[in-house]
Amino acid sequence: MLEIKNLHASVEDKKILNGISLKVNAGEVHAIMGPNGSGKSTLASVLAGKEDFEVEEGEALYNGQDLLDMSPEDRAREGIFLAFQYPVEIPGVSNTNFLKTAINEIRKYKGEEPLDAVAFLKKMKEKMKLVNIDQSLMSRSLNEGFSGGEKKRNEIFHMAMLEPKLAILDETDSGLDIDALRIVANGVNALKSPDNATIVVTHYQRLLDYIVPDFVHVLYKGRIVKSGTKELALELEDKGYDWIKKEVEEGVI
Amino acid sequence: MQQVIQANLKDNDNIEPVFSHFETQLNGERSSAWHQKRKAALEELKSLTYPTTKNEEWKYTNIAKVLANDYAFNAPSDLTKEEISKFSLSELEAHKLVFVNGIFREEFSDYSSEKGLHILSLKAAYQAHADLIEAHFSEIASTKEEPFTALSTAFAFNGVFILAEKSAVASKPIFILNITDTSDYPVIAQPRNLVIARENSEVTVIEDFVSVGGKPAFLNYVSEFKVEQSAKVDHYKLQNKGDNNFYIGTTQVHQSDKSNYNNTVATLGGGLIRNNLNILLDGEYCEAFMNGLYMLKDKDHVDNHTMVDHLKPNSYSNEMYKGIMDGHSTGVFNGKIYVRQYAQKTNAFQENKNILLSENATVDTKPQLEIWADDVKCSHGATTGALDEEPLFYLRSRGIGEDKARALLMNAFAEDVISRIKSETFKSHIETLISNRLENR
Numbered sequence: 001m002l003e004i005k006n007l008h009a010s011v012e013d014k015k016i017l018n019g020i021s022l023k024v025n026a027g028e029v030h031a032i033m034g035p036n037g038s039g040k041s042t043l044a045s046v047l048a049g050k051e052d053f054e055v056e057e058g059e060a061l062y063n064g065q066d067l068l069d070m071s072p073e074d075r076a077r078e079g080i081f082l083a084f085q086y087p088v089e090i091p092g093v094s095n096t097n098f099l100k101t102a103i104n105e106i107r108k109y110k111g112e113e114p115l116d117a118v119a120f121l122k123k124m125k126e127k128m129k130l131v132n133i134d135q136s137l138m139s140r141s142l143n144e145g146f147s148g149g150e151k152k153r154n155e156i157f158h159m160a161m162l163e164p165k166l167a168i169l170d171e172t173d174s175g176l177d178i179d180a181l182r183i184v185a186n187g188v189n190a191l192k193s194p195d196n197a198t199i200v201v202t203h204y205q206r207l208l209d210y211i212v213p214d215f216v217h218v219l220y221k222g223r224i225v226k227s228g229t230k231e232l233a234l235e236l237e238d239k240g241y242d243w244i245k246k247e248v249e250e251g252v253i
Numbered sequence: 254m255q256q257v258i259q260a261n262l263k264d265n266d267n268i269e270p271v272f273s274h275f276e277t278q279l280n281g282e283r284s285s286a287w288h289q290k291r292k293a294a295l296e297e298l299k300s301l302t303y304p305t306t307k308n309e310e311w312k313y314t315n316i317a318k319v320l321a322n323d324y325a326f327n328a329p330s331d332l333t334k335e336e337i338s339k340f341s342l343s344e345l346e347a348h349k350l351v352f353v354n355g356i357f358r359e360e361f362s363d364y365s366s367e368k369g370l371h372i373l374s375l376k377a378a379y380q381a382h383a384d385l386i387e388a389h390f391s392e393i394a395s396t397k398e399e400p401f402t403a404l405s406t407a408f409a410f411n412g413v414f415i416l417a418e419k420s421a422v423a424s425k426p427i428f429i430l431n432i433t434d435t436s437d438y439p440v441i442a443q444p445r446n447l448v449i450a451r452e453n454s455e456v457t458v459i460e461d462f463v464s465v466g467g468k469p470a471f472l473n474y475v476s477e478f479k480v481e482q483s484a485k486v487d488h489y490k491l492q493n494k495g496d497n498n499f500y501i502g503t504t505q506v507h508q509s510d511k512s513n514y515n516n517t518v519a520t521l522g523g524g525l526i527r528n529n530l531n532i533l534l535d536g537e538y539c540e541a542f543m544n545g546l547y548m549l550k551d552k553d554h555v556d557n558h559t560m561v562d563h564l565k566p567n568s569y570s571n572e573m574y575k576g577i578m579d580g581h582s583t584g585v586f587n588g589k590i591y592v593r594q595y596a597q598k599t600n601a602f603q604e605n606k607n608i609l610l611s612e613n614a615t616v617d618t619k620p621q622l623e624i625w626a627d628d629v630k631c632s633h634g635a636t637t638g639a640l641d642e643e644p645l646f647y648l649r650s651r652g653i654g655e656d657k658a659r660a661l662l663m664n665a666f667a668e669d670v671i672s673r674i675k676s677e678t679f680k681s682h683i684e685t686l687i688s689n690r691l692e693n694r
Contacts, residue, residue: 048650051642076652088647092665098648101661106652141665158651 001026001197002047002067002166007058008222009046016042018222019058024166027194031208031233032201034219035241040201041085043219044170047199048082049075062166076102077109079165079196083155083172090142095154096124098142099161106162127160131187148175156187163191168199173207185210205237218244225253257438258327262404263320265299271326275408286387287379294396294406301400313585313617314527314556319499322469324441326408328354330434332465337361340430340463345678347428347459348372350413354433355442355472357411369421370456371414375445378414385416390447393477394505394531401501405443405475412445417454417484426457426487426676431474433498435466446476450484450512457487459679464498469524474502480512482536487515487675491683494523496551503529510536517544517674518557519683521690526555534561534568534596545574546670548690549582549614556585563596563626572603575670577663578614579694586618590633594625603633608640608666610694660691 002024009017016039024030034040046053047060049072060067067075090098104114115123128135133153143151152172159167169188173181188198188211200211208216208230216233218226220241225248226232236244247253258274260267272295282288303320304311330353341349341361348364350357350372357374364372371382379386396403413429433440450456464470480486492500500523506514518528532541547555561570576584586605607616620633640662648658667687674680 050646050650071655072646072649073652073654073658076650082650084647088644090644090647090662090665092668093648093661098651098653098661101657102648102651102653105654105657109652162651 001063003061005059007046007060008056009042009053010056011042011053016053016222017046020219020222020224022217022224024197024199026197028215029192029198029200029211029213031213031216032199032219033203033205033216033233033236035245036203038219039222040219041170044082044168044199044201047168048072048080073105074109076162077106081159081162081164081167083152083159083167083169085171085174087143087151087155089144089146091144093142094139095142096138099124099158103161123161127157130160130190131157132183133157149177149180152176152184153180156184160187160191165196166199167191167196168201170201171203172200173202173204181207182210205233208233220244220248255327257325257329259323259325259438261320261323262303262441268295268298268404272407275326275410278410282379285379285383287383287390290391291407291409294391294403297396298400298403298407301398301403303400310558310587313583314525314554316501316525319471319501319525322439322471324471325438326441327356328434328438328440330354331436332432332434334361337432340432340461342428342461342678342682345426345428345676345682347426349428349430350374351430352411352432352442352444354440355411355444364427367421367424369418369454370423371416371418372427373414375412375414375447376410382414382416385449386414386447389449389477389479391477393479393507394475394503399503401473402475402503405445405473408443409445411443412447414446415448415456415458417450417456419451420453421451422455423457426459426679428459428461431460431462431472433464433466433470433472435464435468435470435497437466439469439471441471441473443473448476448486449479450481450486452482453484455485457676458489459676460490462490462492462494462500464494467497469497469499471499472502474500476502476504478504478506478514480506480508480514482509483511485513488517489674489676489679490516490518490528491521492519492523492526493521493686494526496522496524496553498523499525501527503531506530506532506541508532508534508536508539508541511538512536513540515542515673515675517670518546519671520545520547520549520555521686522549522553523555524553528555528557530557530559532561532570534563534570535565537565537567539568541568541570542673543570543572543574544670544673546576546667547574547584548577548667548687549584550579551581553580553582554584556587558585558587560589561591561601563590563592563599563601565595566597566599568596569600570602573670574605575666576607576616577610577666578607578616579610581611581613583614584616586616586635587621588619588633589621590623590631592624592626592629592631597626597628599626599629599631601629601631605635606666607637608663609637610640656694660688660694663691664688
């Protein structure tokens with residue numbers, strides 16, 4: 001589904017990604033872990049098409065298409081979803097109106113008729129239940145005045161509504177208490193299918209207790225320095241990142 | 254067919270014969286007290302010159318092109334009732350008064366007085382309420398050092414007079430439609446309004462400005478509002494004019510204790526527009542709202558000058574002006590807040606935000622706060638910049654195309670101001686105009 005080859009990217013001349021290669025197949029869950037400043041969020045943003053980053057080298061293929069050549073909206077329309085680490089507050093645009101617009105823009109791209117009001121509402125109700133999100137957040141301005149937890153839950157709600165093929169969760173666990181974490185994870189798990197894939201970017205192992213990854217990758221100084229299975233995450237939980245940093249400094253990995 | 258009188262405003266000597274001709278229409282009123290005010294205003298005008306950009310208050314608005322034309326003071330128009338009906342917002346339930354080239358057109362209008370609410374054309378009002386006009390006309394808006402107000406006062410004849418008696422609540426808004434038709438002549442139009450809202454009364458006044466024809470039009474427009482104790486006045490203005498249209502207008506408001514005045518100006522186009530909004534908070538526990546939205550393109554120019562003067566303690570003023578500027582448009586915001594020494598416990602807030610969509614658009618913004626009292630809460634701020642990238646990316650990353658995402662964000666930006674309009678029908682009319690503009694950018 002996604003194949004990243006030797007990806008290099010920088011922001012304002014500062015090199016952040018130093019040759020990342022990663023392959024994600026349908027049905028898989030990949031976790032990308034790493035210490036602060038290792039480039040995790042940059043990778044997520046580059047995949048979603050944020051223009052602040054300059055891709056200097058390498059490529060990313062999404063279902064065989066050149067992903068890096070696509071506009072952010074076309075990536076979304078092709079099924080990529082980024083759950084933001086810091087969801088943006090947009091005063092004056094209601095959550096519902098936003099979702100209706102997004103869904104219908106995606107449908108238009110696919111040559112489908114817009115969703116009628118009844119079908120849209122039905123879908124909203126169903127997905128709201130899935131992430132246990134309050135009805136009152138629907139008519140409010142997008143993320144405006146939402147608590148940290150409400151914002152993250154809203155991201156997963158958007159994901160449920162848009163039904164992406166490749167979901168990238170950027171530190172969705174940060175700032176969540178354990179109950180909220182469980183709800184968010186349940187939502188993600190419920191949306192999992194053999195046809196879609198998930199990339200979970202996280203600093204802590206905690207989320208991975210609930211969203212169990214097939215593969216874990218450790219990002220450090222802009223490259224993947226170690227890959228493994230979920231046991232690697234547990235090892236990191238146990239030992240921290242220092243041993244990885246040490247191995248990198250010593251040239252072992 | 255009466256003779257069309259044309260004159261250039263640049264030289265005040267040109268005005269004398271126009272005034273003499275104007276006087277011939279006044280029949281028996283030439284000795285009236287009202288007419289003495291006109292004559293005094295003419296004398297005032299003759300002692301003044303029109304401002305240039307050397308004048309601090311007109312630094313960014315060059316009126317040379319306004320003064321460059323020979324305007325017809327009484328230009329005829331062939332517009333029919335049917336043609337006018339497309340401007341008169343059929344969906345809006347209101348008392349409607351129509352002016353074409355500044356002349357009141359009873360046959361196009363549809364209004365009636367209600368219990369305690371008197372709506373008359375200004376000249377008709379002078380028959381019925383001469384005492385009120387003599388007492389208030391030109392008393393709220395001063396002609397001193399104000400050549401345009403002096404010009405308006407000298408020629409005041411057409412306009413709307415509204416009197417809401419004590420505790421009268423208007424059942425529907427009063428909609429004043431100003432059309433300039435420059436098919437045959439460059440036109441000057443000078444309607445003049447006087448609104449008196451007595452104690453506890455409530456009225457909504459909507460002023461709409463449209464233009465037809467390709468020649469220049471100059472609207473010199475003055476409205477005076479007397480908002481008495483506990484009265485409530487909502488006042489909306491919509492300016493959607495062509496690039497050959499010039500508008501210089503003053504809204505002068507006097508507020509007494511516990512009164513509420515809510516002003517929203519939406520400007521969607523115009524060659525040169527200068528809006529002066531002056532509010533005197535001459536009472537305690539007053540509330541004054543000043544809201545403005547300007548969405549300009551091409552070479553449009555709008556200059557919003559507002560002034561709120563807190564004379565007494567415990568009043569509240571809130572100002573929010575927002576601009577979306579495209580093309581080579583230019584905008585000016587100048588907001589003055591005065592808090593006099595006696596006006597303790599004043600709350601005054603002011604905000605001006607601008608989005609520049611083009612590298613060639615400019616805004617000059619000057620918030621001014623002068624406070625003599627020591628126990629007040631005041632704030633002001635101004636921002637100008639491109640549309641924020643973060644929200645734009647957020648929307649796009651969920652599948653919304655760039656143009657649509659921009660339109661959504663700008664709509665939201667504008668809605669902040671427009672949502673302050675309480676007349677649902679008029680609000681949705683403006684919203685439609687804004688959406689169409691954004692979609693067809």
